[in-house]
Amino acid sequence: MITNNRLFKSRRLGNSEDFKQVFQLGKKLRQGCLTTYTKPNDHEYARLGLAIAKKAVSTASARNWVKRTIRESFRLKQRSLPHLDIVITVTSQCIANKQILLCDLDKQWSRLMIYYKEA
Secondary structure, eight states, rough: OOOOOOOGGBBBBHHHHHHHHHHHSEEEETTTTTTEEEOOOOOSSOEEEEEEOTTSOOOOHHHHHHHHHHHHHHHTTTTTOOOEEEEEEEOOOGSSSSHHHHHHHHHHHHHOOOOOOOO
């Protein structure tokens, strides 16, 4: 059985108002090189937003690599995540090693599932 794990545009935070709401009203969680802001949403699915600063990841190719890696991890976990708006920011250490970034992402997804399951 093949499941469709495609990352649709509707699964992304699209406008600045959504980002602003998550930053102001959301819960902040840190894991390694990641900072995640989360806020429950009214949709039937989790949505992802990325705020990758030039100051943290200076080259465009590295920023794009980080964004692709985070989106791919989210795409694979999106069905098991609670109904949240999620914004992820990174520090400069995350570009050193893909395995560290993936490990931090897996830990962060697990923390979100546990935290919002109990709440």
